[in-house]
Amino acid sequence: MMLRFAAPIVAAALALPATAMDLTELTNAERAQFRAEVRAYLMENPEVIMEAVDALRAKEANAQAQADVDLVSVNADAIFDDGYSWVGGNPDGDITLVEFLDYRCGYCKKAHDEVAKLLETDGNIRLIVKEFPILGDQSVLASRFAVAVKQVAGGDSYKAMNDALMAFRGDVTLASLRRMASTFGLDMDAIEAVMDSDAVTQEIAETRALAQRLQITGTPTFVMKDELLRGYLPYEQMQALLDEKRG
Incomplete structure (x- = not known):
């Protein structure tokens, strides 16, 4: 989950070729560099993790609320x-x-x-x-x-x-x-x-x-x-x- 949320932030700062930003196309060396950059960024900015978790929870809560509204409407x-x-x-x-x-x-x-x-x-x-x-x-x-x-x-x-x-x-x-x-x-x-x-x-x-x-x-x-x-x-x-x- 840390990679999921932090990667977009870290990727912007990485000096990787534009064509290599698809993680499936990274070389082993680039992948290792990317992981090291992600880890370093999160160690320096641990609050990012909680911000991302809070954002995910809010998104899920909103989705659940809308699903409940739909359930109430269908079963009114x-x-x-x-x-x-x-x-x-x-x-x-x-x-x-x-x-x-x-x-x-x-x-x-x-x-x-x-x-x-x-x-x-x-x-x-x-x-x-x-x-x-x-x-x-x-x-x-x-x-x-x-x-x-x-x-x-x-x-x-x-x-x-x-x-x-x-x-x-x-x-x-x-x-x-x-x-x-x-x-x-x-x-x-x-x-x-x-x-x-x-x-x-x-x-x-x-x-x-x-x-x-x-x-x-x-x-x-x-x-x-x-x-x-x-x-x-x-x-x-x-x-x-x-x-x-x-x-």
Whole structure:
């Protein structure tokens, strides 16, 4: 990598014939001279290496950002209007924030409070939650429970369970879920009856397929307007990004 970035700089200073600047055409003596000049230059100017690395990273980040914009555009209907994901916040908000989450994810739990604060202070955000259990059987069980609650008891009960599951710190078991449902006065028998249903399975499977198309491999992952935000973001950074999208 050092030769890749430093060679154009060093080559300009080398006293080699113009026809020999194709490295494949250098003689052994010219190649040795070139290598010695590159090494000497880098030893005298080591900051060039970091400058080149930073430039490469910036180029790759820009390419990834554009690729993400394209992925969001191609999958917009499934992201913003799938017909089954819970929609909260302000349904008529001027910007939509989509979150892929796992109830066993520590950063999802941390982000949950940040998103709640964002919705409370902003008031003009449409929030979509997508169940994306990737951290084992307890994650899957929690998501099946949450989706079943939504299908059986509706959106308000789903929101209550979403909050409760994010605040929960113990093992996710049927017993713990029954206690949770009882606390909120939900009919756990009815919920359990659909937790393993095809409808619940399909919803989670479709979200998994969407995540795969978006190249999402971790949680939390957000979609804000046309941008994929991979990983936890603090409140201040999310608000700044919202302001930027609106601007």
